[in-house]
Structures are given as structure tokens and as C-alpha cells.
Amino acid sequence: MSERPTDPVLVHETDEGPQGLLPRTATESRELLREEGAVLRVPGGPVLDAGDLDIEITDDETMIINMGPQHPSTHGVLRVMMELDGETILRSKPVIGYLHTGMEKTGEELTYVQGCTNVTRMDYVAPFATELAFSLATEALLEVQVPPRATWIRMLMAELNRIGSHLLWMATNGMDVGSTSMMIYGFREREMILDFFQKVTGLRMNYNYIRPGGVAADLPDGWRQDVEEILHVIPGRLDEYDDLLTGQPIFRERTQGVGVITADEAMALGATGPILRSTGMAWDLRRDMPYMFYGDLEFDVVVGSFGDAFDRYAIRLNEIRESLRLVRQISDAMPAGDYRVQDKKVTPPPRRRIDESMEALIHHFKIFTEGFKVPEGEVYVAVEGPRGEVGCLMVSDGSPKPYRMHIRDASFCNLQTLPVMVRGGLVADAVAIISSIDPIMGGVDR
Amino acid sequence: MSVAEPFYVTEEEAQGFGVPVSFSHGQTVLHPSRAAYHDLVERLAGDGFNGAVDLSGVDYLAHPGRPLPDGVGPERFEVVVQLISYRRRQRVRIRVQVPESDAVLPTLFDVYPGTEAYEREVYDMFGIVFTGHPDLTRILMPEDWEGHPLRKDYSVGRVPVQFKHPPSTR
Numbered sequence: 331m332s333e334r335p336t337d338p339v340l341v342h343e344t345d346e347g348p349q350g351l352l353p354r355t356a357t358e359s360r361e362l363l364r365e366e367g368a369v370l371r372v373p374g375g376p377v378l379d380a381g382d383l384d385i386e387i388t389d390d391e392t393m394i395i396n397m398g399p400q401h402p403s404t405h406g407v408l409r410v411m412m413e414l415d416g417e418t419i420l421r422s423k424p425v426i427g428y429l430h431t432g433m434e435k436t437g438e439e440l441t442y443v444q445g446c447t448n449v450t451r452m453d454y455v456a457p458f459a460t461e462l463a464f465s466l467a468t469e470a471l472l473e474v475q476v477p478p479r480a481t482w483i484r485m486l487m488a489e490l491n492r493i494g495s496h497l498l499w500m501a502t503n504g505m506d507v508g509s510t511s512m513m514i515y516g517f518r519e520r521e522m523i524l525d526f527f528q529k530v531t532g533l534r535m536n537y538n539y540i541r542p543g544g545v546a547a548d549l550p551d552g553w554r555q556d557v558e559e560i561l562h563v564i565p566g567r568l569d570e571y572d573d574l575l576t577g578q579p580i581f582r583e584r585t586q587g588v589g590v591i592t593a594d595e596a597m598a599l600g601a602t603g604p605i606l607r608s609t610g611m612a613w614d615l616r617r618d619m620p621y622m623f624y625g626d627l628e629f630d631v632v633v634g635s636f637g638d639a640f641d642r643y644a645i646r647l648n649e650i651r652e653s654l655r656l657v658r659q660i661s662d663a664m665p666a667g668d669y670r671v672q673d674k675k676v677t678p679p680p681r682r683r684i685d686e687s688m689e690a691l692i693h694h695f696k697i698f699t700e701g702f703k704v705p706e707g708e709v710y711v712a713v714e715g716p717r718g719e720v721g722c723l724m725v726s727d728g729s730p731k732p733y734r735m736h737i738r739d740a741s742f743c744n745l746q747t748l749p750v751m752v753r754g755g756l757v758a759d760a761v762a763i764i765s766s767i768d769p770i771m772g773g774v775d776r
Numbered sequence: 777m778s779v780a781e782p783f784y785v786t787e788e789e790a791q792g793f794g795v796p797v798s799f800s801h802g803q804t805v806l807h808p809s810r811a812a813y814h815d816l817v818e819r820l821a822g823d824g825f826n827g828a829v830d831l832s833g834v835d836y837l838a839h840p841g842r843p844l845p846d847g848v849g850p851e852r853f854e855v856v857v858q859l860i861s862y863r864r865r866q867r868v869r870i871r872v873q874v875p876e877s878d879a880v881l882p883t884l885f886d887v888y889p890g891t892e893a894y895e896r897e898v899y900d901m902f903g904i905v906f907t908g909h910p911d912l913t914r915i916l917m918p919e920d921w922e923g924h925p926l927r928k929d930y931s932v933g934r935v936p937v938q939f940k941h942p943p944s945t946r
Contacts, residue, residue, distance in 0.1 A: 426915065426916065427914075427915060427916040427917065427918070430916040430917065432903075432927060434926055435925055435926055435932060436932075439932055470801050471801065473801070480808075482926075528905070597826050597862065598826075598827075598828050598888060598889050598890060599889055599890040600827060600828055600829055600890030601890070612864065613862055618865050619783045619865060619867075628877050632905070637860065661914075706842065706843070707800055707801060708800050708805060708834075708856075709800060709801045710830070710858055710867075710869060712802065712829070719829055721829065721830055721858065723830065723832055723856060723858075725834055727838070727839040727842070733839055734834045734835075734836075734926075736830075736832040736856075738829065738830040738832075738858070741891060742893065742902075743829070743893070743894075746889075746890055746892065775916060
């Protein structure tokens, strides 16, 4: 790990004696999380008069700067306010909301059938995870059992989506720490996954494929060859990433020992996914609270030991390998059968029945205009997305529209670890740390 | 009634907390009063529930008659907290009633620092004030925004739809 000037840093003479930023280890983690420094606010009120400014700027003054919301390294419209002493970050605070479009409010105006078109736009890099949480929550309220093939298709898509999401992260992370070739490679491999998604769902993003009651369409002919192709090509490419980044001194220098977080801190801040696992906590909902058929499959939960940016890189790289293992098993186990539940209440009649039956036409029309009624109740369902726990709190009042639909997006919570991770680091490290959190602002702001 | 979900605290464990308990689709829900809310969360935190994964609000203005266990009077707002125990692999949900006239609740920031952003979101969207929160400001909406969008009496708004093409210039 690289040596960081942490020992005698930043001692200022004040009228109350010398005050300084002690090394991280000097503060108890619970204390560290609770400190007011995590809450950095710029005072409101009238704009400063230039005449009031003290032009004599002394060395020992800290400076508050904004990074973003248009900074190219913040993964979308994230703004980070930082209090700097020279190059060292004292306090920071992520400021979000620039992409807020009120999707939870919109979700209350859409029926359960239409709802997936809404939630799929939240975390636009891993939309299947959000669609899945939404659909599982709706099905829990309806108390319908999805046919096995639909569940296996959902798992296949979710795992491929995890691979695609991590590949995109590999690409943007490479870009952030200065490896432009990694960016091109990551996007190249993700293209394979997107091509498959396009074949299955017809779209490259915002799929609206996993719906309450099953999936929108069966897998197309020849899907197995495409999956085989992905399983054949990607592992070799991952080894190339290993060659390109894992052992490379510049990359290790930029990431090792940078953005360290402990398991206590991560848990208290509600972080999940690769951030929590990088601290050594082996926590993966797919293994620890299995849903769908993950309990029957064999895979490892990848954990780190230092909780730094490099661990998070290594975890994501190896999670792609684990997901490939899972895709292999899912592809082998894929049963024949229905791809959506044969429940007339939830599933519209097939297209060909509409041409021959008036009742089918009316039924089809009713489901798509009015929607289906969902019994009164409330439920919370969580799945493991690429960035951590993706949950859906669904409250129904018995009408065809959700009374309240709240999506717990992993990025929103994970972003809170940023002030802890960047504290005492350098500005250049902040870029690598923001990248290692992997926030998707569509999911953060919703 | 569906079967109990395996990863929620059991009925016997839930009864031990001394607050009304209900089961929603097999998921255990605790219904503390506002006064007991913070103590209950602290007790659960000491009992191994070391993570608060989610905190959100619900405005029941348009749906006042939802089922609640005995001893819990319905109020307009509800704050819903999802707690998790990583060690015991258990979840529990807490629903606390918050009246419209006095929409105030103690913060959980001192127990779970990770609820800071969620409480700000609930404040922003529902106008529920969390006392003791270090920085209770709007998080998603602009700072000068008026109103709390996820309240049921806050309209969605409409963009006028143009059904006809503008008249041709020819």
C-alpha cells in the first residue's frame, strides 16, 4: 500500500491551541461516522459582496470547491462539495438530485403492467435488478407463483446484466484512473451482452422485459448459441484485463490503499454489494437469503480484505467470473414450459386469440388499459443487484395502481460512504474513489 | 394467509419486543408508537440488527382504512424502516404512525448513520421532520421548492397534449 502523509498532517494554530486532523486510526469508527464533518453545508443567504472579501489569503485557510455536477469523472450528474487543504480533502459531501424526475410519484400513476417501464429507467445500467424487485413485490402481493421457466429466464437475464454492468464499470473505472484502452475493451465486451439483450427483449436498454407474472416473451430461437458465445469469449477477455490492469504498477498505485472503509463503517452506513464485500464481509443476498433458485446453484461470494478501491476492482472482476459460472448452470438447467403465469387475471391472452375471440380482445384491452387489481397489503422484496441490495416496498390499496412504490436503490445508500472514504485523501484519489463506489445517478435520484 | 418468510424474525421473537406485531405476506412488522420508536430501534440494534437497509415514508391520506394490529391508531403518515441482521440473516420491518398535525419523529442517525440520506429524502418528499438530524434539508428537490411531492394531496401535474397539428401555412 502506498504511504499517505497521514501522520503529522494539517495541524493548524488556532486561538484554542493547535488543532489538526488526526490519522483515521485515531478516531473510533462509530465516532467517525457520527461526526458533524460528514455534513458539509455552504451557508445560504445573500451573495457575497466582493468588497467584503479578505483578499489576503493565507496558507492555512481551507478551501471549499465543487466537483461536478458536470465533471467528467463523476459518472453522471453527481456534485461533490469538498473542503480542501491544498490537495488534501478534509470533508466532503455528495450533493444529489440533479437527475430527479419523481419516478416514485410517477409509479403511483401507472398500473402494475406499466410500472416496469418506469422502474427500468431508474438504474439504467442494471435495469433487470429493479424490474425483478418490482415484479417480485407485485407477485408477492398477488400471491401468484411464476412458472419455473420464467424464473430461470429471469435469473439468466439478471446474471448477464450483472456481467454487463460490471463490464461497464471496468470500462469507466479504467477511464477514471487513466487507462483509456480499458474503456474501449470494457465497452466492446458489454456490446456482446447488449446484443443478446436486444435479441431477447428488442431493446438495448430500458428493457421492460421482466414483468409481474413472468417475462414479456420467451427466449428466441438460438439463444443457447449466443449464451455459449458469451461464455466462450468473455473468460479470455477477463484474463486480458488481468494482464492489463491487475498487475500494472500505475493502476495498483492509483487504487491500493485508496478509499479504505472498514466493515463496521460500511454496515453502519448501510452500504451493500461490492463495497460491503470489499471489507471482508461475505454478504450476498443470493447466498445468504436465497430467492428464486439461487439456493440450488453453486457459486462463490467474492470478498476483499482491505476495503480499498483495488479490492472493489478485484471483486467486480471476479464476480463476472462467478456470474459466468452461474450463467453456465442456468443455461444447462433451463426447463421447458411457460414463460409467464397462466393466470387470466394477470396475463393477457396471446395475440392470436385476439383475432378469433371477442372476449379475448376485451380481456386484452382491459388488462392494458385498466390493469389488474392487486389485493390490499404491503410487502418489501429485496434482490442482489450488481451494486448491492435492490429492494422494492410496495403498498397496495386494492386498486390497479400501486398506492406507494418505493425502490431502495443500492447506489443511493452506497454514495453515503463517499465522505468516509475520501477523508484525508487527495483530490486525484477522489476520482478513483467515486468510480469505485460505482454510483448510477439514475438510481440515486430516481 | 401466506407462509412465513424464512428470513424474517419469528412470531415468538417479535412478541418479545413488547410492541404490536403484524404479518404481511409472511414478513414480520413491528408497530411501535412514536414514543417507543427510537428505543425499540436502539434495542434492536443492540440485539444484532446491525444494518438499516431502507427508510421510507407512506402517505395514507387516500387510504385511511388499512389493516393495523390492535392498539395502533391509523395516522396520515407512516415511516417504514427495514432492519437487517447480517449475523442471524434476519430482517424485520418497523412501521411507525406519524400524525399530520405533528409530523415529527426522532432521527435514527445516532443509531444508524446510514439513515441520514433516507431521512432527508422522507423529509423532502413527505415533510416529516426528524428531530436531531444533523442536516435536515432537501436532498432530491431544489432547495427553494415548495411542497412535498410524494404527499397524496400534491398533484402530479400535467403537460398539455397537443392533439392537432398546427394549422398549415399553405
